[in-house]
Amino acid sequence: MDGKLGWFDSDAFYEVLDAERQARRLTWKQVAGESGVSASTLTRMAQGRRPDIDGLAALAAWSGLSADDFVRSESDRPQAEPLAQIATHLRSDKNLTPEAATALNEVIKATYARLRAQD
Known part of the structure; x- marks a missing residue:
């Protein structure tokens, strides 16, 4: 990526941040208020732009x-x-029973197998 040794995957960060927002049942406006970042920062992130370092930290x-x-x-x-990481996170989720974590894991594995790029 432009000769850089590393980069920040802001798209992935935004996707996971959105999942956290949804899990807490919040609007983006509420996220802005609770986190201290501006709503415009969140809008820019939704459009694929990166947050500034202070926004990222917040x-x-x-x-x-x-x-x-x-x-x-x-x-x-x-x-x-990735599937192993997902399974680990599901099993450590205090909001899920072991049975629910297993069920979600099975759905994710099946979906992943169906959608993954073929070698």
Whole structure:
């Protein structure tokens, strides 16, 4: 990506932030109020633009997300497969019973298998 060693995946950050917003049943206006970022920052992010560093820090603090999880590089260190990471998060979700986590995991695995790019 333009010769940089690493970059911030703002699209992925926004998607996960949106999932957090939905889980808390909040509007984007409420997210702006609770996090201290402007509504225009959230609108720009929805349009694919990156937040400034202070906005990113505020949103990470509000959501409990780690900005480090969204730093990408061509030489990323090996990580667990996405499905394994998802399963881990589902099983640690205090809002889900073990049965519900298993059911969601099965749906995600089936959907992933159907939609993943073929090698």
